[in-house]
Amino acid sequence: MAPVKNGRHLFNEVPVGYPVPGKTTVYDESQTIDLETVPLNGGILIKTLSFSIDPYMRGRMRAATKKSYSPPYAIGEPLGNHGVGVVLRSENTSFKARDHVWAFLPFQEYVVQTDVAHVKLLENKENIPWSNYVGAAGMPGQTAYLGWKIFSKAKKGETVFVTTGAGPVGSIVAQLAKLGGLKVIASAGSDEKVEFMKKIGVDIAFNYKTTDTVKVLEEHGPIDIYWDNVGGATLEAALDAANPYARFIECGMISQYxxxxxxxxxxxxxxxxxxxxxxxxxxxxxxxxxNVKEFYDTIPAMIAKGELVFLEDKKYGLDKVGEAILDVQSGKNHGKSVIVVAEE
Amino acid sequence: MAPVKNGRHLFNEVPVGYPVPGKTTVYDESQTIDLETVPLNGGILIKTLSFSIDPYMRGRMRAATKKSYSPPYAIGEPLGNHGVGVVLRSENTSFKARDHVWAFLPFQEYVVQTDVAHVKLLENKENIPWSNYVGAAGMPGQTAYLGWKIFSKAKKGETVFVTTGAGPVGSIVAQLAKLGGLKVIASAGSDEKVEFMKKIGVDIAFNYKTTDTVKVLEEHGPIDIYWDNVGGATLEAALDAANPYARFIECGMISQYxxxxxxxxxxxxxxxxxxxxxxxxxxxxxxxxxNVKEFYDTIPAMIAKGELVFLEDKKYGLDKVGEAILDVQSGKNHGKSVIVVAEE
Structure with a gap:
């Protein structure tokens, strides 16, 4: 078989302020790959299906000299993040062709993965859509589930304030809190998102762009738990609205990125x-x-039964990565941002 | 015996910014007390010896409508804080005349205490000065000892940054950290305080008014533990200088009060x-x-043996309370601020 195009989405330059599609990152079709003959060196050949686009990716778009918790993206190299793919060929006995896997992967159509230590085989007994495994059943879902489990110390009857309450992390946190018997206040940046938050059971859902967060918390607080995805002025308001001994889960500060x-x-x-x-x-x-076992034993089944509801904002093709990143940074996405590279 | 003067120091008005001696608080000699005949109603009559003047007292000088962790002082009534006194008369079998006690007391020369639930009998087997029981062997000492024990998770070889390192809390924290094998960076507001910090074993002692905190932390950090007594710009610098997984013990923010x-x-x-x-x-x-038992079993003996060193800044007479409070708020005190009402 002749080599095929292996489209990639590359980091091009460090942004100042918001990233610019086509400038900060660029789509590239210069590479090809021969799927039948490319050497695997004991690894596996993955065809990528879905990639997650997450807020934290902005932090990796920095100068290589600046330290942070996740390594910087390298200029001229593909971006990377968690994704789902299907195995085309394997030289490793743990994987076979047609297996679905979840891993941290470079943003390209085909990936030869020699180090498979962190490649997770997805059984998907519940038969949920593969794209869910980069969202509610993936890293954002684990963030919500494990952060809530470890840090919330939630008690029935308490009040939690969740930011980005329509997003992939916030919406799962809100639903876990409701299942735990808490009162949930949640904010998001559009009326459409507010409607979604009401649908998933949020008690007080509001649009922070048109309603004053301070006033909402004065009226419906005080709060015992604050799930922070935004930082800045919202964190400032939550501190004022906190009950004694309140717990603040500092998961992200997208208003500052x-x-x-x-x-x-x-x-x-x-x-x-x-x-x-x-x-x-x-x-x-x-x-x-x-923790990972508990998560996969719990969440996909809840999704399959409809106990956890969420939205996905799908864009098709690796050329759409730049737009998807900007949408997430500016809050324009409606639900979990997913790049669909291929359906199957 | 004829009634004697019962001098008191009263809260007079809510301050804006720094409290003003003679305006925010006033000394008053209008009351008398007959020490032989004053009814005790089953309680005890205490002659006060020493009072602690602490940073947190500023927070109680507020409008009664404003909520906070400690109740506001009442206008026209005596201030109050932890003090040591000697029992003159007792109608309670747990106390007898000549006993020394530690309690939260109003700022007056003589106090009839009917509720003795929180009055602690001081045995002082170690024979340390009674004034120590409002400082290193009192509430500030407990703050340092218990805060360090519960929240520091200190490991030998780690680095801690202690603010107000010459003060009653900070200097004890610094010494406990040295005993635990940590490297100690500590700040204070005068060269005299820096000399004292060096004397008690602080590795990097500096005057934050003449030396840039950011630069000290860049050079001698990063830090694993931050003991915060000051907040503001110093907290801002400590956050930048923190190692991953660092612990911040938020004990006070005097720069903001x-x-x-x-x-x-x-x-x-x-x-x-x-x-x-x-x-x-x-x-x-x-x-x-x-916790209280462990503290009193540990700290007075360490003081008696000279294993813990500290300074006391004594002022004599309840009329000096206003000055002492302002000194503590503006950092002019040298060591633990104590009002000595009577020597014995």
């Missing part, structure tokens, strides 16, 4: 007076075999 | 990226019988 000058939070005195605890949280720290 | 507009902290993104934990801490939450 594209700011050249970060917002100064003025309400930190509440931490002492109210004995608050704030815990920074990155899901990869907690992906122990026990 | 007298500000009408608080400082906006811009480095909170570190909480997520470095998975920091910040814990607000108020010692009274942790004064369980076990």
């Amino acid at each position: 594209n700011q050249t000058s970060p917002y100064g939070v003025k309400t930190l005195m509440n931490i002492v007076g109210k004995r608050l605890s704030l815990n920074g949280f990155i899901v990869s720290d907690h992906m122990t075999p026990e | 007298n500000q009408t507009s608080p400082y906006g902290v811009k480095t909170l993104m570190n909480i997520v990226g470095k998975r920091l934990s910040l814990n607000g801490f108020i010692v009274s939450d942790h004064m369980t019988p076990e």
Whole structure:
């Protein structure tokens, strides 16, 4: 068989402020691959199906000299993130052709993966859509499930405030909180998202662009748990609205990722007076075999039964990665942002 | 015996910014007390010896309508805080005349205490000065000892940054950290305090008014533990200088107590990226019988043996309370601020 195009989406330059599609990142079709003869060196050949586009990716679009928790993307190389693929060929006994897998993969149509230590075989007994495995049944779902389990110390009857409540993490947190008997206040950036949050059971759903967060929390708080995906002025308001001994789960600060000058939070005195605890949280720290097993034993079944509801915002083709990233950074996506590279 | 003067120090008006001696609080000699005949109603009559003047008292000088962790002082009534006294008369079998006690007491020369549930009998087998029981062997010492024990998760070889390192809490924290095998960076607001910090074993002692905290932490950090007594720009710098998984013990934010507009902290993104934990801490939450026993079994003996060194800044007479409070708020005190009401 002749070589085929292996489309890739590359990191092109470090952005200042919001990333610009076609400038910060570019789609490239210069490479080809021979699917039958490409050497596997004991590994597997994966055809990628779906990629996750996540807020944290902005943090990797930085100068290589700047330290952070995740490594920077390399200029001229493909972006990468968690994705689902199907095995085309295998030289490893743990995988065979037609298996579906979940792994951290470069943004390209075909990937030869020699190190398969972190490639997870997806059984999908529940027969949910493969794209779910980069969302509610993937890293964002694990973030919501494990962060809530480990840090919330939630008690029935308490009140939680969830930011980005229509997003892939926030919407799962909100539903887990409702299942636990909590009152849920949740914010998002459009009326459409507010409608979705109401549908999944959020008690107080509001559009932070048209409704004052401070007033909502004054009226419907105080809060015992704050799930922070946004930081900045919202975190400032949550600190003022916290009950004594409230727990703050610091999962992300997307309002700050594209700011050249970060917002100064003025309400930190509440931490002492109210004995608050704030815990920074990155899901990869907690992906122990026990936690991961518990997650996959629990969440896909809940999705299949309709106990967890979520939205996916699918874009088709690796050439759409730049737009998808900008949508996520600016809050224009409706639900979990997924790049569909191929249906099967 | 004829009635004697019962001098008191009263809360007079809510301050804006720093409290003003003679205006925010006033000394009053209008009351008298007959020490032989005053009814005790089953309680005890205490002659006060020493009072502690603490940073947190500023927070109680507020409008009665404003909520916080400690109740507001009442206008026209005496201030109050932890003090040591000697029992003159007792109608309670747990106390007898000449006993020394530690309790939260109003700022007056003589106090009839009917509710003795929170009055602690001081045995002082170690024969340390009674004034120590409002400092290193009192609430500030408990703050340092219990905060460090519960929240530091300190490991030998780690680095801690302690603010107000010459003060009653900070200097004990610094010494406990040295005993635990940590490297200690500590700041204070005068060269005299820096000399004292060096004397007690602080590795990197600096005057934050003449040396840039950011540069000190860049050179001698990163830090694994931050003991925060100051908040504001120092907290901002500590967040940037933190190692992954660093623990922040949020004990106080004195740089902010007298500000009408608080400082906006811009480095909170570190909480997520470095998975920091910040814990607000108020010692009274942790004064369980076990913890208090452990403290009194440990600290007075260490003081008597010279294993813990500290300074006391004594002022004589309840009329000096206003000055002492202002000194503590503006950092002019040298060591633990104590009002000595009477020597014995």
